[in-house]
Structure formats: C-alpha cells, structure tokens
Amino acid sequence: MYGLLQLPWWGDLIALLVMTQITIFGVTVYLHRCQAHRALELHPVASHFFRLWLWMTTGMVTKQWTAIHRKHHAKVETPEDPHSPQIEGIWKVLFQGAELYRKESRNKETLERYGQGTPDDWMERNVYTKHSAMGITLMLILDLALFGTIGLAIWAVQMAWIPFWAAGVVNGVAHYIGYRNFECQDASRNLTPIAFFIGGEELHNNHHTYGTSAKFSVKWWEFDMGWMIIRMLQFLGLAKPKRIPPKPELVANKAVVDIETVKGVITHRFHVLARYCHDVIQPVFRDESHKASESGKALPHGIRTVLMREPSLVDASSQAQLHKTLEQYRSLNVVYQFRIKLQHIWARSTASQTELLELLQDWCKQAEASGIAVLRDFVTHLKGYVPQKA
Secondary structure, eight states: OOOSSOOOHHHHHHHHHHHHHHHHHIIIIIIIIIIITOOEEEOHHHHHHHHHHHHHHTOOOHHHHHHHHHHHHHTTTSTTSTTOHHHHOHHHHHHHHHHHHHHHHTOHHHHHHHOTTSOOSHHIIIIITTTHHHHHHHHHHHHHHHHTTHHHHHHHHHHHHHHHIIIIIIHHGGGTSSBOSSOOSSOOOBSOSEEOTTTTTTBHHHHHHTTTOSOOOOSTTOEEHHHHHHHHHHHTTSEEEOOOOOOOEEOTTOOOOOHHHHHHHHHTHHHHHHHHIIIIIHHHHHHHHHHHHHTTOOOOTTHHHHHHSOGGGOOHHHHHHHHHHHHHOHHHHHHHHHHHHHHHHHTOTTSOHHHHHHHHHHHHHHHHTSOOHHHHHHHHHHTTEEOOOO
16 A cells, blocks of 8 residues: 655655654754753754654654663663663673653653753643644554555664664663773763764763763764764754863963863863863873884783773772782883872862862872973873853
C-alpha cells in the first residue's frame, strides 16, 4: 500500500533520516541545552515546535527529562545517578537505558527537586503530560498515511531512535570509552570530534566540563551540529545563547603572578590542567620511559593515562601501581605532586583572593626551583593567564 507521498525507497530513507534528526535536535537544543541547563533562550515558536515534535516522536515529558538529566549531573557516577555505566554496567545502560529513564521518571522526589522551571501551561498539563502516548499514536497514523505500509517500519525506527542513541549510547558509551579533553570529576568522554549523527551530544566530556554552555565543541577540529542549529535559529531571531565555553586569555611576557593571574587560572582551570598534562607530564613521562628502556626496564602499561587522569576516577589497583611508579621515578613524582597541589589551589573555594594569590605565588616559586625545565617553562606560561574579557 502506497502513502500520499508515494516516494521511492531512497526517498523514504531520506525522510526517515530527516525526521530522526529533527527529533535529535529537539532533544539536544530544547530539552538538554535550553530546559535542563538554561544555556540558551528559545523563542516560543521554536519551543512549541520542539515540544509538539517530541510529543509525537518520543512521548517524553519535558519536566521528567529535565529533572532526570539535572539529577544525573548532580549525582554523576554515584549510586544516585539515574544511568551511570560505572554503577549499572555498560551493557545495562546501553540496552536498557530507556527502562532506567522510565524508572526514574516515576520518582516524584526527583521530579519535584530537579524539575523546577519547566513549562507548566495548559498544553503541557492537559495534552503533553496527561496524554503522552497520544502523540506517538498520532505519529503512527501520519507515517502510515504519508508513506503507506513502510510507514510502520519508519515509525518503529523513530520510536527506537532516542531510546538507543540518547538513553543508550550517550548515557552509556559516552561515560565509558572515548577521548577526554578535560579531566572533570566524572567519567564522561567524547565519542568523536565530528558530532553529526546525534546532534553534538557525542562531545560529552566537553559538555560535562562546561555544563551550562550552549556550545559543546571546544577544539578547532570538533564540530557540534546542535550548535549549528542554534546559530541558524539565532539568525532567524528564534534563539539566544547565554553562555559558551571560555577561551583562555593570555598576556605575552607577563612576568608576575598577581590577582589577575589567579582569576585567569581559576576561570580557565580545565585548560590549565590540560596544558599542564601536555606540556609537563607527557614530556617527563617520555624522558623517564626512554631512560627505563635503555636500562632494560619499562614503565607499567597504562601508567601514562593514570598520571593525567582525575584522581577520584582512578581505581584502587591503578592507584597502587601509580604509587609504586612514583616511588621509583623521581621526576614523575615531582611533576605529579605539583599537579595535585595546583588543583588544590583552585579547589579552595572558601579562600580569599589574597590567600589564593599567596598559594599560587608559592607554587610558582617552588616549581621554578624544581630543576625540571618543562615545569619552569610552564610557570612562564601560567603567569600570562588573565580573566576572560566581557
């Protein structure tokens, strides 16, 4: 049976891909960046379109999705996290992520605590929330009318798209494997630098590092499709981004550590740490590894990653291996301890600016006196940080 459109098979495929991508954009732009994180404002026209489309293609309720995602960030990688593969296991989150979502959506405490500020108008109360299954039924009818019998298969793929790619792949795989630009205090990872297929959500480590940013890409070679859609909506007057990831501000030939340095280092602390790992830990590791190989030894497999990993994410076995390695290799021990001390400085949230300045100045003096060339060079670089200009 043919539908009203009477498309060839490839036309049906293109239509399916277009519709599933609109659904992805609804999730990443409306639910995720706008509602859950308030990273941008959407014009009512755009918001109502996404609400209607998501009602028809997922049946998800804005308040439920927003509350569950906010709780995920608040309780990430703990037993209270609604869908952490570090707790639940990767296979359970990958293939049963939708069930974990449904289970948490029935938790009234989660909805009341984390679901504040979501739409509460007549449509939300009387249509989208009250009759969430009606939308996907309407989508089935439309698919059958437009595409004919193949519309049933198209509808089935639409219904499985978000449960698999968002609830499974993003919530599961993106907290399990991939690369990390920043050592934030959770296991989030970027799956690929070209985040096309699922709207930019693949840049998950970037997002967890800068959770309130409307833009997920941070490196020049990363591409965020969701951000492209936001920019298009902004051009049409339908969106207004509030925040994007901060870009490091550096003053050339700055020779002193002052209050501006402190503010700059704290603002750009994730960049500072990434730069420290690249410019200090990696060169020292390569040097020690070369010396070890010349004497017929070898550093433990995987220890390079552990040296740069966020300490709270290192398991007991790796911690023991790290401790043993640091006892044997002085230079590695020195640069690792300086890294930990640097992190402790910006973690002093109750310290005054004067206290932070004294701590950072003392850190720089000790680093310069360490006798390690790359550490001295890093201090020179560190002095150049200043707060981001408004």
